[in-house]
Amino acid sequence: MNKKNAFPVTPSTIIRLALVGVFDVAVLSLIRQLLDDGNYPLSGILGVVIVIITLCFSLENLRYYRWLGVSLAATTLFVLYPILYTIYLSTTNAGYGHILTKQEAVEFLESQQYVPESGQQYKWTAYRSLESTNDYVLWLQAEDDTTFLTGIGTATKPASIGEDGIGSADDKGIPTSIQGYQRLEKRDTVAMIDQLGELEFGVAPDIIRITSLTVAATTQQRYQYDSDSDTLTDAETGLAYHPEEGVFTTDDGQELPPGFRVGVGLDNFERFFSSSALRGPLVRIISWNFAYAILSVLCSFALGLFIAVLFETLPGRQIIRALLIIPYPIPALVSILIWRNLLNPDFGALVSLQNSVFGTAPNWLTDPKWTRIAIIIINMWLSYPYFYIVSSGALQAIPTDMMDAAAVDGANAWQRFSRITLPLLLKIVSPLLVASFAFNFNNFNLIYIFNQGNPPIAGSPIPAGHTDILISFVYRLAFNSAISDYGLGASISIVLFLFIAAITWGQFRYTRVLEDQTV
């Protein structure tokens, strides 16, 4: 490139190209490993990242893109890819029992061992290397009382007490020490049994594994996968399994977990829109989702605007303003947790205040109606300062001569506000109201932190709560270990995204942001 365009090769060019080279090599090696896993989506996007970085920083024609190269690559990887991956997940059955890719499931199954009938069984005692924590030897006692010594990657050899390096026997005939190794006590063995179980002793084909706390045995690979016929064969029982809807299944319907991800087309979307089991809770969740977002924005904006207008000309408004903005800089999580505790039915301060004043208090955390009211009030508390700041700014942007003219013409304060101030102000802040609606529509934090979407909806086929909004419901679907329905969760995420995108796009068009901002 440089030669062709007759650009001088400066040291900075060399450094730049060298950095690009190092980056490419590093990412390529990661891609290789991911390809070995069969992880094509991630490999693909990393390939795109390499292309972006390499082209932006090496082609002279694209030199202006150098200013954007890193951001573009990062956005591709951490913003665009999650979107694409969510779309992909939404068309699969990914979830509980179907977490792995097919290749990972096959690898897992192929790593399973069994003890063949001809297999030798031993009682075992483990000794840990004094030098390395990952090196062990086993002292094995066969049923006929012959004894062996075996290590990781070393052949199993007959051994007996008194040989070189083997210490004296204890009362059970087990050496108390082996040279270079320290015997594991019983309680260490119990604590480490999972770790020990993964070790392979001896050399193939006579691999010896620890199969229980007392028994070690020569084992063999249980499942063999044949990729040509797409069949998994069980060496122990002789059964043949074929993949069916994401799980290996015999002809007579026996399933072999773990399952794996397969594409299910638009099934998840169909379930979302038409499953009768989901409909009940979903209708509640969606209507509350809208009500919550709209009420939150309207109430917060109304309060913020009210404050801005009421105190606009009041002496001492700077102090009032400073005091009233206090909720804004406190991290939302802290505020929400404090509110949650204030409203706790057992020992919340506000609840005991209500009890002492009114003799009764609503159950803010378990009564669906009152929980919802609490959420709206808390959201008002959280966001009115923002609208107060924004409305004050907007009020100052409204020309005063118009107000003066109206006053001279005899308009009273309310007329001036409703006919002049409000329309002009709404024009300025309406994009923010829409953005705030979009934000609140997916305001996971408030819902989850305040009450985790609870109280629960009784009799719902999938756990759901009265204050759940769609995004907190998605969280339940994905991260509640009993369900873990990533596929359905992802498809709801996509629906939410399309909804928010449509609103935002409409707003951009309406306010001509696309034209103005992207000049």
Place this chain on the structure above:
Amino acid sequence: MTDIQTHSTPIATTSYKKTNFSLNYQQRRWLGYIIRYIIAAILIVFAFVPVVWVLSASLNPSGSLVSIEVIPKNPGLGNYRGLFENQYYPYLTWLRNSFVVASVSTLLSVSSTTVSAYGLSRFRFYGRKTLMRAILIISIFPAALSIIALYTTFQQVGNHIGILGLDSHASLILIYASGALSINVFLVKGYIDSIPLEIEESALVDGATHAQIFRMITLPLAKPILITISVLTFMAIYGDFVLPRILMQSSDKYTVMVGLYLFQSADYAQNWGVFTAGAVIAALPILGLYMLLQRYIIGGLTAGAVKL
């Protein structure tokens, strides 16, 4: 507006001056003030209830849960001591984690935002408009919607590169930093657009490169907007809960927000006073930052309102 202009002036003027109260103008003004001060007082109470209450609870040595006394009987710092000496909850580690993650992410994010904004503002190249529209659309995809994808992605990458897996701050920082191409880029670009080109042109004539111009002319001039987006970004990352909650798995990797959440959900009654102390300390840095840079924050918010 036309409505108002059609009012017949003489009648309107008289009705404006006529009053049903037997108060004169001065008295009515004072009455208005008093009513407004009362409303202000009520609102200030509403704003301050949680704040005052958490402060008082954190200073209350009894840790009494139902306590509604505003000033505790024997105020003391016992809860704060308990917070830092708690052996099960490494509060200081959480605080440090939050600071490290938020500072590094903010630095990276603001740097790449600024560099990108300069590129978009100063150069005209093929695909520029398409790119800007794409950024606007992509930036509205809420992070909360990609939690499943991010979780599985970092799980997979972590199998090969441990430091970019789950339970690693580097992963968190990368996600935050790559949010750079968001709405912020337009705020900065708008600001750079308003810096006159003449200064840069004369520098170009003098033989400066674009990199030099960016570093020595644009950056210093764009300082106000950079402070604004830095503070807002820092506040957002410091206060974030969803991502660290899902990606961080061991207690000593939590950020202070995740820690506080677990703190109070774990063992309510016993952690009570200590939780309130933790809440106060977690909020203080942001409050301080806000007090220091209030001008920039409010300026940034109103600029967003008026310009968008």
